[in-house]
Amino acid sequence: MKGNSYFSRKLHSLVGIIPLGGFFIVHALTNFQAFERGPEGFQNGVKLINSLPLLPVLEFILIYIPLLFHGIYGLYVAFQSNSNLxxxxxxxxxxxxxxxxxxVITFVFVFWHVYQTRFQVYIGNISHEELGSTMHKIATDPLIxxxxxxxxxxxxxHFANGLWAFLISWGITVGERAQxxxxxxxxxxFVVVAVLFILSLVGFRGNEFKEVADAVMAVRSIL
Amino acid sequence: MAESTVASKTVTFIITRQDKPDSEAYTETFSIPYRPNMNVISALMEIQRNPVTAEGKKTTPVVWDSNCLEEVCGACSMVINGKPRQACSALVDQLEQPIRLQPMRTFPVVRDLVINRERMFAALKKVKAWIPIDGTYDLGPGPRMAESKRQWAYELSKCMTCGVCLEACPNVNDRNSFIGPAAISQVRLFNAHPTGEMNQDERLAALMEDGGIEGCGNSQNCVRSCPKGIPLTTSIAAMNRDTTKLLFKKWLGV
Structure with a gap:
């Protein structure tokens, strides 16, 4: 490994929380609208994100680039470790x-998930309005x-435990009691965010998302 | 009569052996007469006196390293029943049998249970784990150290460079350049000293190089394994704080 691994590792720890951890929480809350407020609530969440200024720039600087760095460097960190359980x-x-x-699971999952959702919007297979129905299809397939x-x-x-390690790596929690x-x-x-995501997935299974999907299909066929 | 009852009680050892640094490892089983209050070292001495395996085969004596025999020198570290620890304080009465002895493979094996802990001493040199007081003239007495500080610093000074924390660490291996917990704790010790503090940035800078403090993955096995009960994870976190401060200090040019 060329260069100073102190900086790369420190940066790896930082971007894991800021911005990636922040985005992760926002993502959990947006998804949770699907459970809390149904298709309309989720749609409003998606709209809110899409109304942000300079969205493509934000996506690249705050999500894609940190995600790729954290993911790829993280694989190297994992490779450097032994497990002595x-x-x-x-x-x-x-x-x-x-x-x-x-x-490693998250690395694979995120690629797959982005391919199924955001990437499909990029290549024009679905629109932002159809993300709810896309998630409905995903959540109703038992295997997926x-x-x-x-x-x-x-x-x-990975996020919750990474937050704990972040606090140590940056010297915020020093003593045994603090840790x-x-x-x-x-x-x-971990428990709270996991519940948010699981309930979101359960929410996406609801038939109302299918009805929205049907409505969109109907509109499309007319057009 | 008494002799026969004593002789009937034996202790079984399964020892991982290796003839040369680059040769294959193999195990040999030894059955040795039990004596009250035996430790692993005295059992190894028994094998040395009579190097015959449990099957009755004559073999070479098992080679090990030891010195002080009171858990302060750090020489007799080995893996005993799966855990790295000092052989001198490993009492046979408290160990489950058969007792398995292995070298600490994190380090290069020299022969049998003897390992080369050179990398630990190199790490101490790298972080400048000393207090420079030499001058061309008498520098006079240094500043006083507060008694309250001296007391916790003393705990850190108990480190005997035994290598147990490196053996327990999942990030000390041949794919990773991590310096290991021991040297990081020594930086904290020497930076706590009122005279040593004058060179604190040099020691911290050594931890901010490739293979420095960032190699810690917080498995916290080190603090659970340290035979001297040194608060290694607290030391690492404290040095994380100090290196972070130095990082910003350098960037912002304060």
């Missing part, structure tokens, strides 16, 4: 290994639903 069965050591496994469930749980664990308390808070974050 056989000899050291401690909670934190489990989290260490899980952080790397969930990182389960894969999505694994994907969101992996991503959420213990922050680990409890981060596991709380």
């Amino acid at each position: 056989g000899r050291f069965k401690y909670g934190r050591n489990w989290a260490f290994t899980a952080q790397r496994i969930t990182g 639903f389960v894969l999505y469930l694994i994907g969101v749980l992996a991503a959420t664990f 213990r308390i922050s680990s409890k808070i981060c596991m709380g974050v």
